[in-house]
Amino acid sequence: MFVILCDAGGFDLYIMYKRDNDIIKIIKRDLLSIIDKTEYSDLEAGVNEFDRRFQNNKLKEIPLIIDLKNIFDSDLSKSIFNQLDIQQANERGELFFNEYLDFHGLNNTEETPFEPKKEKPKYKLPEINFD
Incomplete structure (x- = not known):
């Protein structure tokens, strides 16, 4: 299972090991059955679906930018x-x-302070008594 996870994660294994492809295919199908909670009766269909979902998910390499003046x-x-x-x-x-x-x-912009308008004088008109 470690080999499958390393393949899916894009890690290179630098150890010497014997790879049994038949067992790897069975484990891939079983892992996908556990994830999907469905049974894959065909071994190749399960392996192909597993590879389609989880293989080749390698990280994209970020290009090195050398020209820092025009970045x-x-x-x-x-x-x-x-x-x-x-x-x-x-x-x-x-x-x-x-x-x-x-x-x-x-x-x-220059701000001008608010100047209140001068009050107009009030004129007192004569009162008329209508009683």
Whole structure:
């Protein structure tokens, strides 16, 4: 069973061992029967289904990046801030909206303090008594 798990995991075994393919096929079918809770009467069908599901799941190799100067695309015309209008930026939240305003230079507006309007004088009209 260890050999089957190593094959499914993509590990290479560097030990000398005798591989009995008939026993490996029976164990694969039995493992799949336990997982699926079904009986596979045909040995080859069970082995093929096991191999289809669990074999060749090797990890993808991540390429090594050597050119660290050109790794990032620094073209600001492709920035997310250029792809959204001000309404869409506002819908994404306060933090994003403030960054959007900073990017477009709209956050540096001068604030003028609120000056209350002067009250208009009230005129006292003569009172008329209708009694």
